[in-house]
Amino acid sequence: MxxxxxxxxxxxxxxxxxxxxxxxxxxxxxxxxxxxxxxxxxxxxxxxxxxxxxxxxxxxxxxxxxxxxxxxxxxxxxxxxxxxxxxxxxxxxxxxxxxxxxxxxxxxxxxxxxxxxxxxxxxxxRDASYEHPSDSEQVENVLDSIRRLQSRLRSLTEGSLDRLRSTGRITLGEFRLFIDIDVLCEDCGEQYGVIDLLERGGCDCNDGT
Structure with a gap:
């Protein structure tokens, strides 16, 4: 039946x-x-x-x-x-x-x-199913997304600064960009770059506590 x-x-x-x-x-x-x-x-x-x-x-x-x-x-x-x-x-x-x-x-x-x-x-x-990625795969996916966003932001910012400089709208010599996102854990007081935080698996909240 x-x-x-x-x-x-x-x-x-x-x-x-x-x-x-x-x-x-x-x-x-x-x-x-x-x-x-x-x-x-x-x-x-x-x-x-x-x-x-x-x-x-x-x-x-x-x-x-x-x-x-x-x-x-x-x-x-x-x-x-x-x-x-x-x-x-x-x-x-x-x-x-x-x-x-x-x-x-x-x-x-x-x-x-x-x-x-x-x-x-x-x-x-259709007997289809969606398997959620593992924890490590999810972290890697987030890392890849952040890296792509940083790369696009770097490219956009460098191109915009170059155009503004070449047209005389701003004064700027040779420059380097630093695109960082820091995460401050208010519980343990430690601060990390977001990529470093993800790669190390989190902050030190659980160490010895």
Whole structure:
């Protein structure tokens, strides 16, 4: 009985059904799974994936109605339809425009999925899972992010100073940049550079206490 129930759940999955009904690319399921299980900054949350999927539904509905779009129009229309910070007047205007152009906006909005539906699709329908990185991997990920930010900040600052100097807007001789972030632990009183702190595994709070 348990297997029959699971099979029925897979067949009735809302996201899988909508992929077929809206004639979406069959690779969309792979794309959603890859984005959910990706590493570091490439990974998308379930809410992000729900927004992505709903925008694909909107794009398909507009294409079926013969509506041509330009870059960025789909994401902007979706924002007007769903964002909390959009006025009711702007939302109504967007809905009326789509309705005039032949989109069944009420059905489309009923078909919009939640992040829970995406999670059900990925974990129950596709049997996907996301493994959280280990503690050491998480520390390394943070270190890599900080180093990349420092590198971008160094490049931006050096380029800006060079341009200001070359155009006579500031006076500056040869220079070196020091881009450091220090962390002061108010419990043990020790201060460390943030990279040093992460590499050594923390401060001395637990040493001998």
């Amino acid at each position: 348990a297997e029959d129930t699971g099979g029925q759940s897979r067949k009735s999955n809302k996201v899988a059904r909508l992929i077929a009904e809206y004639d979406l690319d069959e690779s969309l399921g792979d794309e959603l799974e890859q984005l959910w299980t990706a590493e570091d900054q490439q990974r998308k949350s379930l809410r992000d994936l729900a927004d992505l999927f709903n925008q694909r539904l909107l794009e398909s509905a507009m294409a079926s109605a013969g509506i041509s779009t330009v870059d960025g129009e789909i994401s902007n229309l979706y924002r007007l339809l769903t964002a909390d910070d959009v006025s009711s007047g702007m939302q109504t205007e967007a809905r009326n425009r789509l309705e005039r152009d032949g989109v069944d906006i009420e059905q489309l909005e009923r078909d919009f999925v939640s992040y829970q539906a995406i999670r059900s699709y990925l974990t129950e329908y």
